[in-house]
Amino acid sequence: DAGVIQSPRHEVTEMGQEVTLRCKPISGHDYLFWYRQTMMRGLELLIYFNNNVPIDDSGMPEDRFSAKMPNASFSTLKIQPSEPRDSAVYFCASSRTGGDNQPQHFGDGTRLSIL
């Protein structure tokens, strides 16, 4: 089975530009998570969805960040306008309903560099 697929794997762009990160969760998984990983702050949960509905976005750092899940097989994380401090690796993960013992499955991440 295909795992969680993220695109692009790498993104380099200039400050002020709009950035869109994409994620395709594992088929049949109804939870989707977006994380950000940096050396300074480690792994941070930004937002998660259940059945395409945002449940908790308290980790989204600013209004510049937004996430959508228009259907069960696709989600986007958008940064507009981007800033150098947004440089990080962004991970998407998915899991299935079945209690909190269901593990999350991670994609390989998008390495974002804002110049």
Add this chain to the structure above:
Amino acid sequence: AQSVTQLGSHVSVSEGALVLLRCNYSSSVPPYLFWYVQYPNQGLQLLLKYTSAATLVKGINGFEAEFKKSETSFHLTKPSAHMSDAAEYFCAVSTPTGANNLFFGTGTRLTVIP
């Protein structure tokens, strides 16, 4: 609230030596506990999980972890380190809320010395 603390951000062991990565959790209810491994330029992969069925949990790649309620610990061990074990390891906790939400530790980077 739940959280995990990983003692030691960096651990170095010689090839063939015992690997011990420490994780202590904080939870007001019985937790579910996980260990994940991250290799360079990759996402996190599940090593093993504890879900109250057995206190000693065996995972992939020869790793295992023991849940000790009295010590609120879930340390990860492997009897003999391989070079391929060099990676970053994350402990995580969740609790029965129906939210499938994980709380990760800050990670431990394991270096294996030939």
